Amino acid sequence: MSGMLTLNVNCQGGGKDGDGTCKCGSNIHNLEAKKWIDQPTKGFIKLTHYSKIPFSLKKELGGFRIIEVGGVSERQPIKDVVSVSVYFWEGAKNKPILLGIKKRDKHEPTFYGKANTGITWRNSTVQNLDEQQALDNQNCHNNGAVPFNIKGSTSGDLLRDDKVTCVNTTRRIELVGGSKNHPGSEYVTTTYKVSGDTKISRVTYRGKDTTDLSPPTYPVGVIRLYSYPGAINVPLMLEFKSENDGSGSACFESKDTSGTNWLEYGSGNSFYNGDQGTPEPTDALSEQLDRVLCKYHNNVTLDLTKERYNNGDEYCCSEHKDGYKISVTSGEIKVNGVSKTASYCNHTIRGGKLAGVFYKDYGQRKNIKLHGSPFPIDGVDNVYVFYCQGNGPSLIYVDSKSAVDRGWYKKGDGNNWTWNSKLSVIRPAELKNLSCAKWKRLKGVLTECSCTNLTDDCSDPKQDEDEKQLQQEEEEVQKERQNAVALTSADSQAPTDPAPSPNAGNPSSTGIGSGSPSGSYTSPSSQQDDTGIPHEVTIDIYSRSVVGQSTIYGGNSPNIYVTPNSSQLSVKDFTESTHKAQGGNYITVKDFKYNERLIQGDLKGTIKNVRSVSVFYYTPIEAPNRIGDERGRPLLVKVTQKEPGSQSSTETYYANISTSHDDNTQWREWSLPRSKDALETKLTSLNCDLNNVVSIKVNQISGSYCGHLKAHIPGRVKVEKVDDHGSLGSYRAYKHELNGNSVGKFHISDFKNGQSITLNGLPTPILDAKKVVVYFCGKIPLLVYIYSNDLMTGPEKWFQSEDGGGTWTSASTLNGNNGANNDAIVGLLDTLNSPCKPSSITIDIYKRSSSGATYHQYTDTSSRRVITVTGVRNSSPGFIEYRHVILGRTTFTIEKFQYNGKPVTGGLSVPMSKVEEVSVYYWFPLETMEYMDKSRPLLFKVTLHGGDEKWYENNAEWKSAEGSGIFSPDNFQKKLQMLNCKLNYAVIIDVSQRPDNDQYKEYDACETTNKDSLDPNHGNARMQVAKDESKTGTSLGGYEVYSHTLKAHPHGKFHIVGFINNSTNSKEILNGIIASSERPILDVSEVRVYFCSKDDPKRPLLLYYKTNGGSPEHHLYQNHTPDDRGKWEYENNYSPLILYEQILEILNGLPSKCKQGTPPSPKAVSEETQPQPESPQALGGVGLATLGTMSLGTISGISSGTLAGSAATFFAGWKLYNRYKGDPWVRKA
Secondary structure, X not given: OOOEEOOXXXXXXXXXXXXXOOOOOXXXXXXXXXXXXXXXXXXXXXXXXXXXXXXXXXXXXXOOEEOOOOOOOOOOOEEEEEEXXXXXXXXXXXXXXXXXXXXXXXXXXXXXXXXXXXXXXXXXXXXXXXHHHHHHHHHHHHHOEEEEEEEEOOEEEEOOOOOOHHHHXXXXXXXXXXXXXXXXXXXXXXXXXEOOOOEXXXXXXXXXXXXXXXXXXXXXXXXXXXXXXXXXXXXXEEEEEEOXXXXXXXXXXXXXOOOOEEXXXXXXXXXXXXXXXXXXXXXXXXXXXXXXXXXXXXXXXXXXXXXXXXXOOEEOOHHHOOOOOEEEEEEEEEEOOEEEEEEEEEEEEOOOEEEEEEEEEOOEEEEEEEOOOOOOEOOEEEEEEEEOOOOOEEEEEEEXXXXXXXXXXXXXXXXXXXXXOOOOOOOHHXXXXXXXXXXXXXXXXXXXXXXXXXXXXXXXXXXXXXXXXHHHHHHHHHHHHHHHHXXXXXXXXXXXXXXXXXXXXXXXXXXXXXXXXXXXXXXXXXXXOOOOOEOEEEEEOOOOOOXXXXXXXXXXXXXXXXXXXXXXXXXXXXXXXXXXXXXXXXXXXXEEEEOOEEOEEOOOOOEEEEEEEEEXXXXXXXXOOOOHHHOOOOOEEEEEEOOOOOOOOEEEEEEEOOOOOOOOOEEEEEOOOOOOOHHHHHHHHHHHHHHOEEEEXXXXXXXXXXXXXXXXXXXXXXXXXXXXXXXXXXXXXXEEEEOOOOOOOEEEEXXXXXXXXXXXXXXXXXXXXXXXXXXXXXXXXXXXXXXXXXXXXXXXXXXXXXXXXXXXXXXXXXXXXXXXXXXXXXXXXXXXXXXXXXXXXXXXXXXXXOXXXXXXXXXXXXXXXXEEEEEEEOOOOXXXXXXEEEOOOXXXXXXXXXXXXXXXXXXXXXXXXXXXXXXXXXXXXXXXXXXXOOOOOOEEEEEEOOOOEEEEEEEOEEEEOOOOOOOOHHXXXXXXXXXXXXXXXXXXXXXXXXXXXXXXXXXXXXXXXXXXXXXXXXXXXXXXXXXXXXXXXXXXXXXXXXXXXEOOOOOOOEEEEEEEEOOXXXXXXXXXXXXXXXXXXXXXXXXXXXXXXXXXXXXXXEEEEEOOOOOOOEEEEEEOOOOOXXXXXXXXXXXXXXXXXXXXXXXXXXXXXXXXXXXXXXXXXXXXXXXXXXXXXXXXXXOHHHHHHOOOOOOOOOOOOOOOOHHHHHHHHHHHHHHHOOOXXXXXO
């Protein structure tokens, strides 16, 4: 004996988990102490003193005393002690509630408890209780703390144990008003009232301890369970409120469906409004439950409040902020490509179930219940929302994989929304291109929802015919949904799998995976009765179990053991369940039955000397998780007989010929041929007929088949072309579905290309398939979509091939696509190697005919594709559109753009896929052999498959022109004119422009209507005007000359598309001078306008320009009327060699205040007369500066004519200048 311990029960030495040292002042050598937190269960502290050498424990414990069980004297210590433990509750760490004393010769400690105010520790209070029971009982007595047990998502109670009398007799918990739904949500609150100053010591889930859930230590008055009973079997949250004023609140959220993993949330005081008597739940509660459901349970809740979320927004819960599960986009309804006034929002769900839908109406949360589709809904990809009146939606479309849930729902009374069959023929992918018939249906329903301003300007000669087709489609969709609803109801009411369990019919059972009988049952040594005749038995061919296990049926001797075995069967994917008597003894089969129904046909009557009966099933649908009708039907029965004393046995086969899907009682004898694969062929054929197990022939595009060559009822699967409304482009799709006269879903054993070639890479077998869609280029299969419940839990539903359909790999980029998003499907198909794959080409926007022809071809050097260019005149007056397409192809991919072989830069996003056409716009007057290298492209348009367009404009570099309002015919014409002015210097001359400071002035010579919206990059002035001081003064008297030239290039050439007089902001077009975009004046370097300085400043008198070539080159117009437009006259018959006196003569011939007398006649001029060098005098017409900047090149235009003798004219003019000191070149009027 090592010594005596005087225990201080309030001492908690040893530290957490113990440091091996006793700190209670003991003098016992080698006495150690250990402290455990959450021992033996959560919420308790256990402090143990122990020693390898037994010691004595004093019964006096500093004011307390122990009454030892079996002790002889109160004064004698407790001897042979090896450990003594003191227990505390976390909520009262200084108050011991239980002692546990273990002696050397005992396996378990003896427990002692005491009353709350007592000083005596005695065993009688905890007698016959284990450690946990003793703790709960003593904690109840001493601290008023009891465990709370969560029984389900909406129910709980105090943890009841018959032996824990304190909890059962002194503490009460009461359900208050049952479970109540939260307004505006699917959530339910269950409230319990707790009385008697009760605390909660710990929380369990169905008796199991929870983690990270430490309830508050104050007295609890209310416990609330916040639940989502539709799918989650545990409460989402748990709240404990204090008993007195209810201000104390502690909430915990469940982390999974185990019921044992929790996380503390904080206070729930914001969850309710109102007084304690009638509290009302707030939106904060629903929003918190939305978050928990999303964060931990992968269920999302949609908020469809109008304008709550807009295009591009994402949301769900804050924990998913780096990858929100819901994204919002907006769309506009189009009918035959024309936009309507109706728009919608699309909430896309990326993974998870749809837990609920709500909206807020003036701050009040309103729930949306979909008739016939209870939440949560699995497989929802998108929810499309239409708004009419108020803050909530009026019409929604649920894009679900389930036919029960999928469809249009219209707002009804209250929270209920009804499924709308009228719109069931419209899929969301069609909203951007509805037919007139479908728009009429949608408009009608939206009008019923109080939507206004819906246009109805839609007509189609086939509208009535389309409506009849829609009525048929509507009936088909209704039937499909009704069948789906019926199947769902049947599944929800299906009983537990009626297949016999391993111990069915007999107390004997087999061990899991043992493959042989085991247990206490002892079989007789012989299966014969006392006459020596084998017993008569009834074979139940329904009875079977999974491979590796056995089952027994019969009830009385003899018993039949059924052993399924697939490893010894040579036919892949089939199981042979063998029925035998114990030891393989003979039996006489009196009858065969299938699940209590007697077999008819050839498999009937007494069969003697039977050694075994084998039943063949399809293995993949015999899985333990498949119950009832989900399991397979029997295909073949083999009866093996052997005469006593014989060395050989005989096998007789019977085939299931039952025609009804729920009947397996009709059988016919079948002779096994000698061919090698006869058994496999027969099983495969029956499997297709009875179990709808098919081999998908991916190359088949019409008709029906069973999937196996020798199936005796062909046509199990039908193949139809998918009507994609042209959205698949060059590709075609064909769907394989169960024929209408077949029942249930089908299962896929393999995929074949033809009758014999099995395709690699596709997962098989696939169970519970609804359809398979195969996408082709011509006759080449490229893509397979498998709609199957078997694959719904995993992402792999799409598979692609790049070797003609022989080998398949996962097309993971389409996971989540239910087959409705053809844009994404075509996007993938375009990446696969096939003749339909769009060519990656380079478009050269310079390329067009140089001879004025409207048709041209060029070859892309990288792809070797021939590109045709077709010119279309007057798509906008004065301009030409060149359309680039690929010869023999409908779509292509643009790898890059070029201009005459050089890369085009700017805001072009390449590569561009699914392109049908590229249109480039040029100014037609420059599209000649002489000018085309100077003609600059103005706009180009990329037309995509489906009708979408991308526009780009030339602004030094190419930029997007979308959204600038250019698409009406009038605006489009103005846009082209603005760009033409900026790029090709096609200007409008304003004759009213004169500098204010006698220096020069700049003005915008372009079409300026709506320039800020149509051409934000328009810039400023294109032309400048200056007063020519050298040509006024005494020579011309009171007349003034103003010169109009290019601002950026004063000596450069420009083209005139109009003359206006804008002196009164009325932009009066000059009467008599022809110039327009269709008939421009080309290659002008200067325009001169003559005014009378004493006259009306709005009235020009004379206008001159030179076209730098052609005949005539010089053009002079005189104004004979005093108004702004004037009456301008021009005469072709004139000599270009005249004097300044003739200019005066012309000016003086016009009405003005500067009019002078007739000047003297000019003297004759001799060729030999040499002029004296002196400064040039004022020119009334074209001066030396003009001569010096005129081009000698040959330039033709609509008004310029043909160049004739331009060089000779130049030198003749130079001689005249020298002789006559600057007399002008103008025609004599």
